[in-house]
Amino acid sequence: MAKKLAAFFSASGVTKQAAGKLAKQEGEDLFEIKPVQPYTKADPDWTNKKSRSTLEMTGKTISPFATSGGSGYGRSNKGLEPSAAGAKFNPGRMM
Numbered sequence: 001m002a003k004k005l006a007a008f009f010s011a012s013g014v015t016k017q018a019a020g021k022l023a024k025q026e027g028e029d030l031f032e033i034k035p036v037q038p039y040t041k042a043d044p045d046w047t048n049k050k051s052r053s054t055l056e057m058t059g060k061t062i063s064p065f066a067t068s069g070g071s072g073y074g075r076s077n078k079g080l081e082p083s084a085a086g087a088k089f090n091p092g093r094m095m
């Protein structure tokens with residue numbers, strides 16, 4: 001097991017190929033993030049306002065949660081918010 005991990009998501013296979021090459025070159029383990037419902041060839045069509053990828057990019061609400069040994073959630077949302085511009089963040093919950 002390598003100490004480095006290359007985690008990737010690829011809808012069409014282009015990124016998958018690149019990640020595979022990089023992981024081999026850098027000696028990293030490879031981990032594919034897979035969608036529950038695989039993408040069809042038509043899904044990533046950004047020229048189609050009704051395609052899956054277009055619809056998936058709009059109106060996201062993120063509901064973060066975390067676990068801890070006793071610390072609270074604190075200001076974690078402030079750190080997360082810049083990573084998802086335009087998304088609505090619900091208050092974080094400790095579980």
Ligand SMILES: Cc1cc2nc3c(=O)[nH]c(=O)nc-3n(C[C@H](O)[C@H](O)[C@H](O)COP(=O)(O)O)c2cc1C
Binds near residue numbers: 010011013014016
């Ligand atoms: C929804 C969507 C938006 C995209 N936007 C851009 C873009 O703004 N500029 C660009 O050069 N390529 C854009 N692309 C093309 C992809 O980044 C490119 O084809 C990439 O290699 C796809 O890799 P993957 O299918 O393996 O994830 C977009 C693709 C999709 C599906």
